[in-house]
Amino acid sequence: MDRRDGLRGTVMITPAGLPAGNGGSAMGTGRLQGKTAVITGGNSGIGLATAHEFVAQGARVLITGRDQATLDTAVAGLGDAARAVRADVGQMGELELVAAAARDFLGHVDVLFVNAGIGKFAPVELVDEAGYDEIFDVNVKGAFFTVQSLLPLLADGASVILNGSVSGLIGMAGSSVYSASKAAIRSLARTLSADLTARRIRVNVVSPGPVTTPILGRMGLPPEALQETAEGIRQMVPLKRFADVGEIAKTVLFLASDDSTFILGSELVVDGGIVNVEG
Numbered sequence: 192m193d194r195r196d197g198l199r200g201t202v203m204i205t206p207a208g209l210p211a212g213n214g215g216s217a218m219g220t221g222r223l224q225g226k227t228a229v230i231t232g233g234n235s236g237i238g239l240a241t242a243h244e245f246v247a248q249g250a251r252v253l254i255t256g257r258d259q260a261t262l263d264t265a266v267a268g269l270g271d272a273a274r275a276v277r278a279d280v281g282q283m284g285e286l287e288l289v290a291a292a293a294r295d296f297l298g299h300v301d302v303l304f305v306n307a308g309i310g311k312f313a314p315v316e317l318v319d320e321a322g323y324d325e326i327f328d329v330n331v332k333g334a335f336f337t338v339q340s341l342l343p344l345l346a347d348g349a350s351v352i353l354n355g356s357v358s359g360l361i362g363m364a365g366s367s368v369y370s371a372s373k374a375a376i377r378s379l380a381r382t383l384s385a386d387l388t389a390r391r392i393r394v395n396v397v398s399p400g401p402v403t404t405p406i407l408g409r410m411g412l413p414p415e416a417l418q419e420t421a422e423g424i425r426q427m428v429p430l431k432r433f434a435d436v437g438e439i440a441k442t443v444l445f446l447a448s449d450d451s452t453f454i455l456g457s458e459l460v461v462d463g464g465i466v467n468v469e470g
């Protein structure tokens with residue numbers, strides 16, 4: 192198979208080297224003007240919203256995911272400044288496809304949002320080895336090797352943002368494996384930042400609280416149990432609501448942009464107050 196079989200979308204570059212068709216950012220005012228970005232899991236939820244935010248701010252964006260149909264729809268909505276590559280971050284061989292596509296489309300990478308992740312929840316007695324491995328393969332191993340495989344393409348001074356979760360900070364029943372995977376992400380932001388200081392590459396974490404995305408619906412719960420779970424989660428939040436994806440995308444934009452150049456190894460919690468405010 193051609194390593195670029197998964198690439199979709201057409202790129203139009205204006206004579207000035209700016210991506211065409213991204214509204215006001217063509218005037219050169221975007222906070223990511225002229226930058227290049229890779230977003231894993233960019234075909235859904237938080238990743239897709241962030242892709243729209245980045246394109247609106249003047250970036251060219253490569254999104255990844257597993258589902259070709261939603262990748263195609265996402266690129267159609269994002270316009271000429273975006274392309275997609277299909278790759279499972281849990282399969283080491285497929286990460287090469289992402290690097291090849293990034294090299295071809297972007298040349299180098301200024302911003303990497305390691306966002307692809309899965310959430311599955313069960314009481315500790317009911318977790319089996321396969322379930323444990325599935326979560327760690329995607330959320331931890333996938334995240335680690337996504338960064339490693341793109342290191343040669345990351346520009347000096349690049350910003351890497353890992354998507355963690357408020358779950359990594361609190362002891363929520365039934366979330367042991369998912370929460371541990373997100374706690375590992377916090378640690379990676381610190382250690383990878385330390386490894387990469389010579390290249391001034393900053394690695395930070397955004398840790399959302401509950402966000403309205405398809406992730407809950409992917410857990411296979413019947414509709415009533417899903418509604419009950421969602422309501423239980425909502426009650427945990429002092430603001431008594433889920434975040435909108437745009438609220439997370441704006442935070443990722445801050446970490447991606449030159450507004451945060453002195454921040455590395457840090458975690459920004461975007462949780463409606465769960466961690467710090469009495470509900």
Ligand SMILES: NC(=O)c1ccc[n+]([C@@H]2O[C@H](COP(=O)([O-])OP(=O)(O)OC[C@H]3O[C@@H](n4cnc5c(N)ncnc54)[C@H](OP(=O)(O)O)[C@@H]3O)[C@@H](O)[C@H]2O)c1
Nearest residue numbers: 232235236237256257258279280307308356401402404406
């Ligand atoms: N929603 C929340 O409440 C919440 C809270 C805290 C943290 N987060 C984190 O936010 C991130 C994004 O989740 P979301 O809420 O936006 O959910 P989502 O809409 O379900 O998006 C998950 C994304 O990850 C991709 N993905 C999953 N497994 C993958 C794999 N093995 N290889 C490649 N891509 C894979 C999916 O692509 P396909 O659809 O193509 O599989 C999809 O684009 C996750 O890391 C999640 O843990 C979410």
